[in-house]
Amino acid sequence: MGTTTLKRSRQREAILTNLMNRCDHPTADMIYIDIRKEIPNISLGTVYRNLSLLADKGDILRITTNGKAERFDGKTNDHYHFICQNCGEVTDLPLEHMEDVNQAAQKVFGGKITGHETIFHGICSDCLK
Numbered sequence: 165m166g167t168t169t170l171k172r173s174r175q176r177e178a179i180l181t182n183l184m185n186r187c188d189h190p191t192a193d194m195i196y197i198d199i200r201k202e203i204p205n206i207s208l209g210t211v212y213r214n215l216s217l218l219a220d221k222g223d224i225l226r227i228t229t230n231g232k233a234e235r236f237d238g239k240t241n242d243h244y245h246f247i248c249q250n251c252g253e254v255t256d257l258p259l260e261h262m263e264d265v266n267q268a269a270q271k272v273f274g275g276k277i278t279g280h281e282t283i284f285h286g287i288c289s290d291c292l293k
Contacts (some may be wrong), residue, residue: 176214178202183224183238187255189245191233196287227254242279248288257284 166217182198183190190198196211215236221225225237227245230238232252242261247254270277 167260172214173208175199175203175210176218179211179214179221180218180238183218183236186238189235189237190226191235193233195236214282218249228283244282244284245277246284246286246288248291249285250287253288253290255288 178199179195182195188194192208192212192215195215196206196208199206199211214222215226216223219236219241222240227235227237229235229247230249235254235255239256240252244257244259245254246257250269262280264282265282266277280282
């Protein structure tokens with residue numbers, strides 16, 4: 165989104181810290197439940213607003229999950245996700261970043277490719293059991 169500097173906020177810092185210390189790709193509601201333990205009077209609207217600001221700024225990733233609640237990821241480096249079409253769980257896939265995808269896209273695109281996002285869909289191992 166740019167290099168916009170946000171004014172420091174205790175709530176935003178708590179939300180970012182919470183997200184950076186987990187790997188479960190939580191929903192805003194899940195983060196809200198955790199943050200209320202630290203800041204009891206925080207509103208769900210404040211959590212949503214700050215998650216949106218952090219995602220727009222590029223400090224976190226927003227993962228859209230086909231009609232289910234958005235998920236958030238504190239890990240912003242290039243990596244891939246898997247979304248279970250049965251339970252909706254989001255997990256990281258331990259794949260090497262596929263730079264050749266950027267190069268292949270660049271060959272057929274007149275603009276400048278700067279990256280890509282890939283989400284794999286299917287059924288997770290827990291749902292297959």
